[in-house]
Structure formats: structure tokens, C-alpha cells
Amino acid sequence: MAEKSNSERPGRRKFIKKGMLTGAGALIGSGLVSSCSDEKSGESSEKVKLLTTDGKLVEVDKNQLQHMSMDLATREESRQGIPGSKFVLVVDLSRCKNARKCKIACDEHHNLTPDRPFIKILKMQDNPNSSPYWMPKKCFQCDNPPCVKVCPVGATYKRSDGIVLVDNVRCIGCRFCMAACPYSARVFNWGKPNPPVDREGEVYSPESSSPSLIGTVEKCDFCPDTIRQGKLPPCIPSCPNGALYFGNELDDTVTNGFETERFSELLREKAGYRYMEELGTLPRVYYLPPANRSFPFKDDPSIESS
Amino acid sequence: MDKSINDQASEGYLKEIQHDLFMTLSWKSRRSKLWLVALFLIIMLGIFAYYRQIKFGLIVTAMRDYTSWGIYISNFVFFVAVSLIGSLMSSILKLTNAKWSTPLTRISEIIAVACIICASIIIIVDMGRPDRFFNVILHGRIQSPIIWDVIVIFTYLIISLLLLYLPLIPDIALCRDHLSSVPKWQRKFYRFLSRGWKSKPEQYKIILKSIRILSIMIIPVAFAIHTITSWLFATTWRPGWDSTNLGPYFVSGAFMVGSAVIVVAMYFIRRNLHLKKYITEKHFDNMGKLLVLLSLVYLYFNINEYLGPAFKMVGVEGEHITELFTGKYAPMYWMVQIFGMILPILVMLPRKGRKPFPMLIVSFFVILGAWFKRFLIVIPSLQHPYLPIQNVDQSYREYFPTWEEWAICAASVAGVLLIITLFMKIFPIIPIWELAEEKGVNKEQIK
Numbered sequence: 001m002a003e004k005s006n007s008e009r010p011g012r013r014k015f016i017k018k019g020m021l022t023g024a025g026a027l028i029g030s031g032l033v034s035s036c037s038d039e040k041s042g043e044s045s046e047k048v049k050l051l052t053t054d055g056k057l058v059e060v061d062k063n064q065l066q067h068m069s070m071d072l073a074t075r076e077e078s079r080q081g082i083p084g085s086k087f088v089l090v091v092d093l094s095r096c097k098n099a100r101k102c103k104i105a106c107d108e109h110h111n112l113t114p115d116r117p118f119i120k121i122l123k124m125q126d127n128p129n130s131s132p133y134w135m136p137k138k139c140f141q142c143d144n145p146p147c148v149k150v151c152p153v154g155a156t157y158k159r160s161d162g163i164v165l166v167d168n169v170r171c172i173g174c175r176f177c178m179a180a181c182p183y184s185a186r187v188f189n190w191g192k193p194n195p196p197v198d199r200e201g202e203v204y205s206p207e208s209s210s211p212s213l214i215g216t217v218e219k220c221d222f223c224p225d226t227i228r229q230g231k232l233p234p235c236i237p238s239c240p241n242g243a244l245y246f247g248n249e250l251d252d253t254v255t256n257g258f259e260t261e262r263f264s265e266l267l268r269e270k271a272g273y274r275y276m277e278e279l280g281t282l283p284r285v286y287y288l289p290p291a292n293r294s295f296p297f298k299d300d301p302s303i304e305s306s
Numbered sequence: 307m308d309k310s311i312n313d314q315a316s317e318g319y320l321k322e323i324q325h326d327l328f329m330t331l332s333w334k335s336r337r338s339k340l341w342l343v344a345l346f347l348i349i350m351l352g353i354f355a356y357y358r359q360i361k362f363g364l365i366v367t368a369m370r371d372y373t374s375w376g377i378y379i380s381n382f383v384f385f386v387a388v389s390l391i392g393s394l395m396s397s398i399l400k401l402t403n404a405k406w407s408t409p410l411t412r413i414s415e416i417i418a419v420a421c422i423i424c425a426s427i428i429i430i431v432d433m434g435r436p437d438r439f440f441n442v443i444l445h446g447r448i449q450s451p452i453i454w455d456v457i458v459i460f461t462y463l464i465i466s467l468l469l470l471y472l473p474l475i476p477d478i479a480l481c482r483d484h485l486s487s488v489p490k491w492q493r494k495f496y497r498f499l500s501r502g503w504k505s506k507p508e509q510y511k512i513i514l515k516s517i518r519i520l521s522i523m524i525i526p527v528a529f530a531i532h533t534i535t536s537w538l539f540a541t542t543w544r545p546g547w548d549s550t551n552l553g554p555y556f557v558s559g560a561f562m563v564g565s566a567v568i569v570v571a572m573y574f575i576r577r578n579l580h581l582k583k584y585i586t587e588k589h590f591d592n593m594g595k596l597l598v599l600l601s602l603v604y605l606y607f608n609i610n611e612y613l614g615p616a617f618k619m620v621g622v623e624g625e626h627i628t629e630l631f632t633g634k635y636a637p638m639y640w641m642v643q644i645f646g647m648i649l650p651i652l653v654m655l656p657r658k659g660r661k662p663f664p665m666l667i668v669s670f671f672v673i674l675g676a677w678f679k680r681f682l683i684v685i686p687s688l689q690h691p692y693l694p695i696q697n698v699d700q701s702y703r704e705y706f707p708t709w710e711e712w713a714i715c716a717a718s719v720a721g722v723l724l725i726i727t728l729f730m731k732i733f734p735i736i737p738i739w740e741l742a743e744e745k746g747v748n749k750e751q752i753k
């Protein structure tokens with residue numbers, strides 16, 4: 001089996017490369033576009049006149065227009081995965097230098113306050129003799145998800161495309177999923193959400209995890225809203241070092257916005273692994289070990305380890 | 307044997323019991339009023355705290371993303387634990403023909419009911435979105451341990467209510483027929499609840515049979531309610547909770563704290579309601595022996611719970627154990643283990659330690675120990691996730707409950723006490739007919 005696929009690869013690889021190069025180009029392009037418009041968001045002087053469904057003429061901020069016109073999945077639609085996909089994330093630990101750009105992009109995309117991010121960049125050290133390294137960590141979108149198993153109301157669920165989502169309109173705020181998650185991936189809206197940007201009129205969708213709703217739980221959602229628009233999740237292209245690869249396991253391709261790789265090859269060549277495999281949660285996030293690093297480890301004194 | 311003399315004697319005895327036990331309903335002392343006012347005030351404070359929580363969200367608590375469960379949950383586990391006493395006293399002891407426990411059955415059953423009610427309330431208080439409570443019914447997923455818990459707690463509440471009510475019917479009928487000085491609503495209430503009770507043999511037959519079936523049924527349900535509560539923890543991926551021992555560990559601890567609660571209740575009811583004749587030193591002695599036995603069982607499960615992980619000291623599990631044994635939770639941990647478990651065993655082993663007053667003191671220790679033990683089960687585990695806690699506000703690393711949390715927990719305890727107190731004001735707290743029957747009075751004569 002393995003041999004056969006090996007002999008097949010060159011031809012297929014070329015094809016994938018071609019296809020994905022244009023794909024990646026488009027992805028980068030749209031990534032840039034979205035980050036430009038995000039920078040503007042908040043205070044925009046441009047107003048647009050619109051006719052509402054009930055016949056009134058209204059003036060709307062251009063940024064709001066963009067958010068509202070996003071074709072967001074309804075709560076029911078969000079329960080179905082994007083067909084033909086099994087999303088994976090690969091984090092190359094040898095390329096992370098704690099730039100924290102992915103976290104910032106994520107905070108912006110989900111309109112989160114900086115103190116309770118979905119992405120955490122942890123300082124890790126496997127043993128006293130090995131060198132520390134930075135480990136970006138988000139929801140692992142497990143295939144055997146502890147959080148989904150324990151949720152009493154099915155407010156957190158697993159989709160066919162591998163994504164684990166939260167329906168914040170159904171969540172009762174019991175926080176059982178937080179207790180169950182071994183990776184501390186979940187954050188809770190303890191008080192009234194205090195979004196940095198006022199996105200008035202924004203409609204909630206489990207696929208955008210925004211706006212945050214008080215008394216409910218949230219986490220990294222692999223951004224199916226942007227995937228549906230043909231874009232990469234904002235964290236991926238924002239990494240200046242290309243440490244984060246995102247892609248579809250069924251196509252066997254992942255991209256960091258600059259380069260596109262065969263998913264299986266990347267894992268094989270760089271000895272990819274999943275964090276705490278022994279827990280049996282079957283994460284969809286893979287790590288490439290922090291070997292042959294692009295950057296020497298530079299400590300951040302503001303981080304105290306526990 | 308001369309039957310008529312016998313009848314007269316038993317009738318006289320019945321009159322005596324009735325008189326004594328009806329007396330408990332008419333306690334109108336200043337102290338009891340003060341007690342009610344105090345309970346009421348504590349509950350009002352709790353309601354105010356909850357109002358603030360509704361208004362601002364769970365942010366008013368000290369819970370944060372890592373310590374995502376706090377004293378609401380430990381208080382909930384505590385109440386569920388105490389409620390197990392109902393099944394122990396009115397079912398297990400009854401089925402084993404331990405006659406001495408008859409005067410204690412009703413006390414234990416009302417404690418069980420009150421605790422289950424307040425446990426349910428506190429779990430709703432813990433919800434981030436209590437307004438969506440009905441999602442539990444609308445969208446309930448039977449795969450979730452929370453739903454198992456909801457179902458079994460509800461079942462336990464129903465069976466406990468029946469086990470409280472059914473043996474109460476003959477006594478309610480007595481109240482209906484003999485208490486003429488009570489307000490009109492109360493008489494109506496008795497009439498309604500007594501459901502036409504006339505002490506007929508067939509009526510007794512139905513009641514006794516139902517009680518017997520229920521008291522067998524409640525045993526597995528009682529074990530289930532606390533075992534499933536332990537599974538809320540054991541089914542998560544957390545060091546400290548990842549234990550197959552958790553079920554029996556919780557159940558044994560529950561029987562122990564429940565017995566201690568009964569002892570405290572016995573002490574105050576006996577003293578304040580002048581029931582020395584019915585709740586005797588013998589009862590304390592027996593409860594003492596029972597409590598020692600239960601504490602020893604609990605000690606056994608404690609050793610099981612901690613020895614393995616402490617011997618191996620694996621990763622975060624080891625960190626968690628170290629934190630309990632020598633870290634920031636060590637003072638609380640050792641206080642709980644020594645004063646809440648070892649000391650009671652030592653005090654109550656000799657006969658002298660099983661007198662009412664030492665029993666009261668020791669039981670207080672057991673109860674306090676049990677409350678804080680549940681704190682130690684819930685909170686430190688949450689503070690030891692697999693991945694390090696970094697880059698967070700200091701408030702995320704620690705957990706000191708806020709006044710709102712304390713007020714709400716205090717209110718829930720006051721709620722339990724209020725339910726018990728009000729019950730005692732309306733119904734005889736010692737089962738009259740069962741006691742009379744045990745003394746040889748013919749059941750049908752109890753009118």
C-alpha cells in the first residue's frame with residue numbers, strides 16, 4: 001500500500017502544487033484584504049445608504065455592512081460540517097518565536113478582549129535538560145472530544161468536517177465541558193462580554209463564535225465562517241514565520257499561506273505528533289517537534305510559569 | 307393475660323406519647339422566633355447576592371477559566387452527600403430490624419428532602435444561564451452524566467418525599483382529630499393531607515406495603531445519586547478526579563457526614579423540644595458506634611484514593627497530590643483529615659465519647675470536615691490542568707470565594723434548616739404511631 005502511494009506521488013504532487021499555489025495565492029490575497037479591512041474596523045467615516053426589507057432607508061457604517069453581509073450559517077446549518085472536508089492544523093514548533101501574531105489576529109476576528117484569548121502561546125519545557133520552546137495552543141478539535149461527550153444539552157458538538165463548535169444560544173453555562181477538557185481550551189463569559197470593537201447589528205452564528213454571549217462558553221472554532229468564504233482562518237496567514245499550517249486531511253494538503261505541503265508527508269518527514277496522545281482524545285491538531293529551530297529560544301520575562 | 311388491662315395500659319401509653327409529641331408543635335418561645343428571623347435574614351442576604359449574580363453574571367464569583375467550578379459545586383456535593391442519610395436511617399436500618407432507629411426516621415427523611423431541594427437550587431445558581439434551564443429537558447442528552455444526575459436526583463427526591471409522607475399519614479390523622487387549637491388553615495391542611503385516614507386494617511396494609519417497597523427501592527437510588535455525582539468528576543479528563551475509587555469514596559463519605567448531621571439534629575431537637583424520653587442516650591451511643599464504623603469505612607477509601615497516586619507521583623497527578631499534602635492546600639487538607647475523620651474515630655471509640663455532648667462536638671467537626679473535603683475535591687484538581695497556566699491574571703490562578711458565593715451557600719444551609727424547622731412546626735417530628743405500635747399498642751386503636 002505504502003509503496004504504491006509512493007510511486008504515485010510525484011505526478012499527483014505536481015498537480016496538487018499547481019492547484020494549491022493558485023489556491024494559496026488567493027488565500028493570501030483574501031487574507032490581506034480581510035486584515036486591511038479589520039484594521040479599519042471600529043471607526044470608519046464611510047457611510048452607505050441601504051434599503052431595508054421593510055422599505056426604510058438607513059445609513060450604515062461600511063464596516064458593519066461587511067460583517068452583516070457575511071453569509072453566516074444559521075444555528076441549524078452550523079451543525080453540519082462543510083462537505084468533503086476534514087480540517088487539520090499543523091503547528092511547526094521549530095518556527096514559533098512567540099511573535100503572538102496569531103493570537104492577535106484571532107482576538108480581532110472574534111472580537112475578544114486580549115485577556116481571554118482562544119489561542120495561548122505557552123512556554124514549554126519537556127525536561128530540565130532540554131531547551132524550552134513556544135507552543136501555540138488552541139482547541140484541538142478532538143475526534144473523541146471530552147467536551148462533546150459531557151455536554152448535557154448538545155450545545156457543543158462535533159461536525160462531519162472534524163470541527164467542534166459551541167452553540168452559545170443553547171449553552172446553559174454549566175461549565176462541565178471546561179472541567180472535561182484536558183487542554184484548558186475553553187474560556188467562559190463570566191461577565192458581560194466587553195468586545196473591543198462595537199460591531200452593532202452583528203448576528204450570532206456558532207460558526208463565527210461572535211458576538212460573545214454572557215454566561216456561555218467559547219473556544220477556538222477553526223473559523224468555519226472564513227473557510228466558507230474560501231479564506232484561511234485568520235491566525236494562519238498572520239504568522240510571520242509560517243509556523244501554522246491549515247488544510248483538509250481528505251485532500252492531504254496543508255498550507256501556512258506561503259507554502260503548501262502534503263499533510264501526510266509533513267508529518268512523516270518531521271515526525272509530527274499529537275499532544276498527549278495517551279489521553280485518547282484524537283486531536284486534529286498536530287505538532288512538529290521543535291528541532292532544527294529557525295530561531296533560538298528567547299525567554300519572555302513577562303510569562304511566569306506555574 | 308387480661309386483655310382489658312392491657313388495652314388500658316396501651317391506651318394510656320398512646321395518650322402519653324401523643325401528648326408529648328404534640329407538644330413539639332406548639333413551641334412558641336422567643337428563641338424559636340429569633341431562630342426563624344435569623345434564618346430568614348440569611349436567606350434574604352443570599353437572595354440579594356444571587357440578584358447581583360443575575361445582574362452582573364458569574365463574574366461576581368471568584369470562579370475563572372481554570373477554577374471553573376467553585377463552592378457552589380462543592381456545596382452541592384455536600385448536600386447530596388447529607389441527603390443519603392434518609393435512606394440509611396429509614397431504609398437500611400429499618401430493613402435490618404434495628405428498632406432503636408424508629409424515632410429518628412422522620413428526622414432523617416426531612417433532612418434528606420430539605421438537602422435535595424437545596425442541592426437542586428444551588429446547582430441552578432451555578433448555571434451561567436439559569437434562564438435556559440429548560441434546555442436540559444428540551445435538548446437533554448442522555449449520554450451526559452449531568453442528565454443522569456438530574457434524573458436520579460429527581461427520582462430520589464420523589465421516593466424520599468413518599469417515604470416522608472406515607473408514614474406521616476396516620477400521624478397527620480391524629481393531628482387532624484386531636485389538635486383543635488390550631489389555626490383553621492392548618493386543620494384544613496391536615497384534613498387534606500390525611501386523605502381520609504381512619505386507621506383501618508386495609509389502609510395500614512396499603513401503607514405498610516408501599517413503605518416496604520419504597521424503602522427497598524431507595525437503596526440503589528441512594529447509592530446511584532452519590533455515585534453519579536462522583537462521576538461528574540470521574541468522567542472528566544482531570545488529574546485528581548481520574549479515579550475508579552471515586553464512587554465508593556463519595557458514598558462512604560456521604561453516609562458518614564449524614565450520620566453526623568443526624569447527631570446534631572438529635573441533640574438540638576431533644577434539648578429544645580424536651581424529648582429526652584424519646585431520644586435517649588442510647589440513641590447517641592448507637593449513632594456513635596454507627597459513625598465510627600462509617601468513618602472507618604471512609605478512612606479505608608481515603609487511603610485507597612490517595613495512596614496509589616501519592617506512591618507513584620505521576621506528572622500533574624503528582625503535582626496535585628503534592629499541593630494537597632505539602633502545598634498551599636496542605637493546612638486545609640490535614641485539618642480535614644485529622645479533625646474530620648481521625649479524631650472523631652478516636653473520640654467515639656470509648657463509651658464516654660458517645661455521650662450526647664461529645665458526640666455533638668465531634669459531629670460538628672465531621673460536618674465541617676466534610677464540607678471542606680468537598681472543597682478539596684473540587685477546586686485543587688481544577689487548578690492542575692495538564693498544560694501550564696501562563697500569561698493570565700493572578701485571579702485566574704487562585705480561588706478565594708467572594709462574599710456573594712459565601713452568602714449564597716450560607717443561604718442554602720439556612721434554607722435546609724428553615725425547611726426542617728417549618729416541618730417541625732406543623733408535623734410531629736417523632737413518628738407517633740410507629741412508636742406506639744412498637745410499644746405494643748394495636749395499630750387500629752391509634753386514633
Ligand code: SF4
Nearest residue numbers: 151171172174175177
Ligand atoms: S457550558 Fe455549555 S457547552 Fe459546556 S457543557 Fe455546559 S452547556 Fe455544554
